[in-house]
Amino acid sequence: MSFIRNNTRSIKLGSVTIGGGAPVSVQTMTNTDTRDVAATVAQIGRTVAAGAEIVRLAVLDERAADCLAEIVPESSVPLVADIHFDWRLAVRALEAGVDGIRINPGNIGGADKVRRVAEAAGARGAVIRVGVNSGSMEKEVLARHGGHPTAEAMVESALDKVRLLEETGFRNIKVALKGSNVMNTVAAVRLWAEASDIPQHLGVTEAGDAFSGTVKSSVGLGLMLAEGFGDTVRVSLTAPPEEEARTAWEILRAVGLRSRGVEFISCPTCGRCEGPLFQLAAEVRQRLGDVKAPLKVAVMGCIVNGPGEAKEADAGIALGRESGLVFVRGRQVEKVPFDRLVDVLEQEVRNL
């Protein structure tokens, strides 16, 4: 399946191109105290290993902004400073070397301050992401929309904020319209694409724990991406940011936009299942978590339906009684007892 991607303007966030048909990039956000440089750098490293291509950090005070000067050189991906209320923190973060900032131009002290931030970002070629969150919208905008953060209200709020920036001549902008209501967010993203060519960052905010967040993000991001919207994505989970990055990649893979690492296929099991499939599937996933090549690996519970699926994959196993069959690229290569099955499958995958 091929996509017609929504046509957005192309901007550069450090080494990452956003919009203009560039691949949709995966973003996450650290949850360490940014003033703890060692912990933050370590977490950025883990998220990058899990597939993050852009990382955002909360900058709450001047010390945090200054710590960015030590964090930026240690990061292999562009960093975005998340700023609220204080325009001076935005300028300080830019001086510390971040490639982007996330602000709400409506809450940093008026047009003059917006101009100062835009000038600082412009001088460094940095991106400004304008965020609209359904939970914290301006009273006046809400009043014009019956008191509710409707899709129209979110777009109006974003357009107001973008106007403040564009009036300064700044164009290196990305927007994010996020709501915790999935279908409302989807509607806002569609409307935005009609109103502007500014690239969009997609996400369903406050989506919940790993279970409900994954479901909501998969539905929301899946719909938006399948309609061709979105230039960067974040899956928000009440879980470590590495999980967010992994989940984002699974969603991009499921809609056929990008792939990275092993695609796992396993059966739900039924009365035909011949062995400890749940345990084996979990172990295979854990062992192959570091493989970056886009390979398909199947773990199937019986020799009735298992071999067909295992043969379709790059490598796979199908359980029989006390032993399993191992397949590589459509060929049965070995019959192995359960206790050695994962070792053999892992070796075959690594050989590929």
Ligand code: SF4
């Ligand atoms: S592969 Fe076999 S064990 Fe797994 S669900 Fe299908 S029939 Fe059941």
